[in-house]
Amino acid sequence: MSKLITYGIGGYDESKPNNNIVEEIDIPDEETNETI
Amino acid sequence: MSDNTLTVTEVVNSVTVTPVNNTVTVSEVGTQGPAGATGATGATGATGATGSSGVVTVNAPITNAGTSSAANLSVSTGTTSAVGVLQLTDSTSSTSTTTAAAPNAVKTAYDYARTRTFTLPVVPSGYYLRSPSSGSQGVTPTVNRTNFNLIYISGTQSFDRVAIRTGGAFNGTASIRLGIYNNDSATGKPSTVVLDAGTVSATAANTTYQITISQSLDPGFYWLVSNVQSSATNNQLLGSPAAATEPFVNTPWVSSPGNAYFSGYGENSITGAFATASSLMTPTSIPITFLRAV
Numbered sequence: 074m075s076k077l078i079t080y081g082i083g084g085y086d087e088s089k090p091n092n093n094i095v096e097e098i099d100i101p102d103e104e105t106n107e108t109i
Numbered sequence: 110m111s112d113n114t115l116t117v118t119e120v121v122n123s124v125t126v127t128p129v130n131n132t133v134t135v136s137e138v139g140t141q142g143p144a145g146a147t148g149a150t151g152a153t154g155a156t157g158a159t160g161s162s163g164v165v166t167v168n169a170p171i172t173n174a175g176t177s178s179a180a181n182l183s184v185s186t187g188t189t190s191a192v193g194v195l196q197l198t199d200s201t202s203s204t205s206t207t208t209a210a211a212p213n214a215v216k217t218a219y220d221y222a223r224t225r226t227f228t229l230p231v232v233p234s235g236y237y238l239r240s241p242s243s244g245s246q247g248v249t250p251t252v253n254r255t256n257f258n259l260i261y262i263s264g265t266q267s268f269d270r271v272a273i274r275t276g277g278a279f280n281g282t283a284s285i286r287l288g289i290y291n292n293d294s295a296t297g298k299p300s301t302v303v304l305d306a307g308t309v310s311a312t313a314a315n316t317t318y319q320i321t322i323s324q325s326l327d328p329g330f331y332w333l334v335s336n337v338q339s340s341a342t343n344n345q346l347l348g349s350p351a352a353a354t355e356p357f358v359n360t361p362w363v364s365s366p367g368n369a370y371f372s373g374y375g376e377n378s379i380t381g382a383f384a385t386a387s388s389l390m391t392p393t394s395i396p397i398t399f400l401r402a403v
Contacts, residue, residue: 076316079270084307084320085284092310095321 074099170194229263232402237272239399240333240349240373247276248348248394252340255383256395257290257299257332257374258349265327270401271306272319273335274347279314281341287320287398288383292330299332299374299386311341319401333398336379346396349373 079096080086086093163177170193175181187193189206197211201218210218232238240258250256271287286308293300303326309318337344349372375392 076313078309078316078318080307080309080318080320082321082323084287085310086307
């Protein structure tokens with residue numbers, strides 16, 4: 074499980090609620106050949 | 110008669126003759142008589158001047174091979190240097206410079222060209238486009254270095270997210286700026302800024318951070334960029350491994366054959382907003398920036 078965090082237009086902004094993060098969701102791990 | 114004077118008097122006209130002065134005085138003019146009959150026709154006039162030549166004067170490409178009494182007009186054949194009439198031809202292999210392609214020949218060439226056009230599919234809606242490489246691994250980018258990933262847009266398309274992903278070893282907090290650059294077709298290198306999307310504040314490993322955008326791109330090459338502008342304890346991001354040749358035809362070129370590779374470009378000492386690229390270098394590995402299609 075990993076996370077996907079989405080900011081609104083303009084990106085990180087301390088003046089906006091939640092620093093302009095508009096969505097924060099958990100996404101299931103995909104089977105990949107990535108090496109992390 | 111008296112005093113040697115003769116006087117004739119009529120009702121309307123009168124004539125007075127005065128012998129003393131040897132004069133005859135008509136004291137009143139009579140009424141004008143009727144107009145006389147039309148005179149005889151005058152003599153024939155002199156011969157006029159000779160007229161101009163009867164030869165028709167024409168301008169190119171029309172020519173006249175006739176005489177003053179019989180014109181013989183034609184249109185010259187056109188060439189690459191002179192206006193004129195051309196014969197149409199259906200040929201798609203002729204090298205003539207004095208004939209012209211008929212619409213049928215144009216269609217034949219067009220239909221053939223369509224079968225030979227190299228096209229790439231557009232990115233399906235909701236999917237992410239990334240610079241191609243032979244693999245992915247965690248990379249630790251240099252702070253304040255803008256890293257450029259080459260992508261190709263095959264058809265005009267809109268995108269709504271630009272993203273980057275932290276690696277498993279990432280920890281701490283990093284401010285990472287994301288954006289898109291134009292490609293200079295003359296040099297094949299990044300040029301001006303298409304979009305500075307702003308920054309994300311990365312705080313966790315194995316996490317995708319993305320910024321909402323509204324960006325349409327026309328077909329062509331572009332560069333997706335990221336720049337870690339404040340360092341985490343460990344900046345590890347998902348990236349292209351060293352020696353992962355980007356499989357774009359013609360993008361890697363080297364001064365001599367060898368174990369060269371091309372992962373993208375970098376530009377050091379970039380803080381704050383993105384600006385036109387200038388002093389580019391070639392990092393051994395770079396983080397991958399993603400672009401999501403609408």
